Amino acid sequence: MKRILEVNIGLVYLFLYVPILAVVVFSFNSGEQISVWEGFTFGWYAKLFEDAALWRACRNSLMVAGVATVIATCIGTTAALAIERYRFRFRTALMRCLYLPIIIPDIVLAIALLIFYVQTPIPVGLVSVIIAHCVFNIAYVTIVVRARLQGYDNTLEEAARDLGANEWQTFWRITFPLIAPGIIGGALLAFTLSIDDFVITFFTAGVGYTTLSVHIYSLLKFGITPKINAISTMLLANSIVFILLFLWFQGGTSTTQKQEV
Amino acid sequence: MRRNYHLFVLLFPVVFWLVCFFLLPLISVFIYSFIERGMYGGVRWDFTLENYGRLFDGLYLGILWRSVSTALVCTAVCLLLGYPFAYYLARYRPKHRNILLLLVVVPFWTNFLIRTYAWILILRTEGLLNSFLGAVFPNWGPLELLNTPLAVQIGLVYGYLPFMILPLYAALEQLDMSLLEAAQDLGASPRRAFWHVTVPLSLPGILAGSMLVFIPTVGAFLTPDLLGGGKVSYIGNVIERQFKTARDWPFGSALSFMLMGIVLIGTVLYFRALQGSESAESS
Numbered sequence: 365m366k367r368i369l370e371v372n373i374g375l376v377y378l379f380l381y382v383p384i385l386a387v388v389v390f391s392f393n394s395g396e397q398i399s400v401w402e403g404f405t406f407g408w409y410a411k412l413f414e415d416a417a418l419w420r421a422c423r424n425s426l427m428v429a430g431v432a433t434v435i436a437t438c439i440g441t442t443a444a445l446a447i448e449r450y451r452f453r454f455r456t457a458l459m460r461c462l463y464l465p466i467i468i469p470d471i472v473l474a475i476a477l478l479i480f481y482v483q484t485p486i487p488v489g490l491v492s493v494i495i496a497h498c499v500f501n502i503a504y505v506t507i508v509v510r511a512r513l514q515g516y517d518n519t520l521e522e523a524a525r526d527l528g529a530n531e532w533q534t535f536w537r538i539t540f541p542l543i544a545p546g547i548i549g550g551a552l553l554a555f556t557l558s559i560d561d562f563v564i565t566f567f568t569a570g571v572g573y574t575t576l577s578v579h580i581y582s583l584l585k586f587g588i589t590p591k592i593n594a595i596s597t598m599l600l601a602n603s604i605v606f607i608l609l610f611l612w613f614q615g616g617t618s619t620t621q622k623q624e625v
Numbered sequence: 626m627r628r629n630y631h632l633f634v635l636l637f638p639v640v641f642w643l644v645c646f647f648l649l650p651l652i653s654v655f656i657y658s659f660i661e662r663g664m665y666g667g668v669r670w671d672f673t674l675e676n677y678g679r680l681f682d683g684l685y686l687g688i689l690w691r692s693v694s695t696a697l698v699c700t701a702v703c704l705l706l707g708y709p710f711a712y713y714l715a716r717y718r719p720k721h722r723n724i725l726l727l728l729v730v731v732p733f734w735t736n737f738l739i740r741t742y743a744w745i746l747i748l749r750t751e752g753l754l755n756s757f758l759g760a761v762f763p764n765w766g767p768l769e770l771l772n773t774p775l776a777v778q779i780g781l782v783y784g785y786l787p788f789m790i791l792p793l794y795a796a797l798e799q800l801d802m803s804l805l806e807a808a809q810d811l812g813a814s815p816r817r818a819f820w821h822v823t824v825p826l827s828l829p830g831i832l833a834g835s836m837l838v839f840i841p842t843v844g845a846f847l848t849p850d851l852l853g854g855g856k857v858s859y860i861g862n863v864i865e866r867q868f869k870t871a872r873d874w875p876f877g878s879a880l881s882f883m884l885m886g887i888v889l890i891g892t893v894l895y896f897r898a899l900q901g902s903e904s905a906e907s908s
Contacts, residue, residue: 365815369713376710379783380732383743386753390746399746399753439638446635450628458636461643468888469844471861472881475868476650479657479878499646502639531631560736563846567868580738584851588745596739603735610734611727 384600391593398590408594418595421579427490428565428575429558432497437551439498440505441543447506448513466503473499474567481568488570496568497558504557505550512546545613552610556603658878668874676879685863685880692860693887695774696843699781703789703838704831706782711793711830712823715800726794733787741851744780745771748852772854780848785841789834796830797823828902836895843891844884860884 386399391409395402412418446452447459465473477496486492520542524534562577569578576599583592658676663669679685714725732740747753748770755767770776800823808818824831846861855862860880867877 369709372706372709373713376706376786377728379706380729380786383740383747383783384732384735386746387739387743397751399749400751400756439642442635443639446632446639450632450635452632452636458640461648462639465647467840467892468885469841469861471844471846471864472654472885473647473650475864475877475881476654477646478868479653479874480646480650483653495646498642502642506639531627556734560738562738577736577738580736580742584738584742584745592742593746596736596742599736599739604731607727607731607734 387593387596391597393590398588408591411591412594421574421576425559425576428493428497429555432494432501432558433551433555436498436501436505436554440502440550441509441547443506444509444513448510462506463503465500470563474564478567489573492568493565496564501554504553508550508553509543509546512543516542548613549610552606556606654878654881657875658882660875662873662875676876679876680879680883688858688860688863692843696839699842700835700838702782703786707786707789707793711790711797714794715797729787729790737784741780741848744852748776772856774857776852777849780852781842781845784848785838788837792833793830796827800826829899832895832898839891840888843887
């Protein structure tokens with residue numbers, strides 16, 4: 365029985381990692397074919413630096429993800445505070461409604477926003493994509509910050525108020541430092557999801573505005589070249605940095621909290 | 626009074642955003658699904674039920690069935706691969722467990738487009754799988770795997786397996802081992818203890834994982850588009866075509882509403898089953 369479990373573990377890890385490793389290995393392949401090995405080269409990476417369209421898409425992605433992350437983090441944090449610290453009418457309804465954008469399929473949210481934008485004067489491009497990304501990012505930030513708020517008791521806040529701090533001081537001196545790791549974690553998650561999003565951007569960007577994901581999609585649709593392997597490897601490296609940062613903030617929280625207590 | 630003021634400040638942004646950029650768009654889809662398609666890809670503001678009528682066309686029922694059955698198969702395969710995996714991981718030495726878990730989380734954070742593209746690299750006619758098999762068996766004729774339903778199925782399992790493993794792991798890790806020991810002390814065989822203790826107690830994880838896999842796969846657009854090559858239609862692709870090439874937005878809206886209906890039915894069933902498992906546990 366144990367053997368079967370061990371074989372299963374091995375197979376699942378192979379299944380998860382062989383495709384990713386294949387992309388990384390073939391990004392150093394000198395051949396013109398994406399999957400036939402011919403020799404080692406850094407050439408595809410060098411080509412990336414000359415690709416103006418790629419850099420423009422990259423800049424757009426960073427712009428969208430940056431602004432959407434800031435907006436979603438602020439809104440998500442206030443939503444989490446309201447839900448965790450207050451009891452009010454429609455609280456359950458708000459929670460349901462808040463998580464709905466991540467429950468319904470991407471494509472439905474995407475076409476809903478597309479139809480909506482056509483009826484409104486909101487300019488299609490940067491602004492429409494940022495608004496769309498915030499819709500799902502707010503939900504994720506709220507989940508992460510709520511988890512953090514549930515993790516500590518609010519006697520510290522009560523103590524601060526007993527000692528004469530007003531609500532504003534209590535928030536910035538006590539609550540904020542305690543939930544900061546949750547907020548940073550939520551922001552990192554939002555940023556990653558924003559950079560990775562394809563479906564919602566594809567429908568809400570309009571013609572001519574490309575982010576990195578949309579750029580890669582059009583490369584995949586209209587002529588796959590080995591350059592895609594190099595772009596993919598860069599993005600993979602980027603994702604790994606972000607996970608490590610996320611885990612570092614999440615993991616670091618429990619130890620700092622213990623020290624403070 | 627101050628409390629109300631604080632609450633208002635905290636709630637206003639989120640309620641504003643959800644109403645303006647989520648509820649209003651959903652209402653627009655709803656309205657669009659009842660109006661007529663105009664000439665040149667526009668719409669005519671006349672009420673019609675025709676868009677919903679067209680859903681019952683054999684063609685679209687077939688596509689719907691393909692999407693639902695593919696999502697169900699995907700959920701089942703993820704569960705079969707994921708359950709033993711999570712079970713083993715939950716019992717692994719705590720020291721190395723986190724690293725093993727991290728290795729499951731990495732794909733979750735990686736660009737979905739790239740993970741799907743990786744399978745093009747493997748499955749295409751000159752791809753890695755055929756080169757590998759060709760090297761092992763010299764007389765191997767290349768398999769045409771890309772642009773088939775099987776490729777879509779593999780891509781979906783690959784894409785959503787971490788979504789199954791993580792909730793299963795969370796459920797199995799919290800499992801109280803003394804209950805299993807008690808079952809065995811009372812004479813239950815390991816097999817019996819597994820089916821009567823471990824599985825029922827991990828049911829919330831099974832349900833959550835199944836939800837997280839089924840919902841995105843039933844409406845998947847990208848995987849069928851890239852690995853199916855547009856040759857086999859799934860509901861996500863049909864919706865995309867109504868908005869991008871066919872320009873029949875009202876019909877696309879009706880399709881989206883049907884897709885949302887399927888997902889909401891799934892969600893309701895999930896919460897029913899979850900309550901069922903919790904009441905069974907407490908009794």
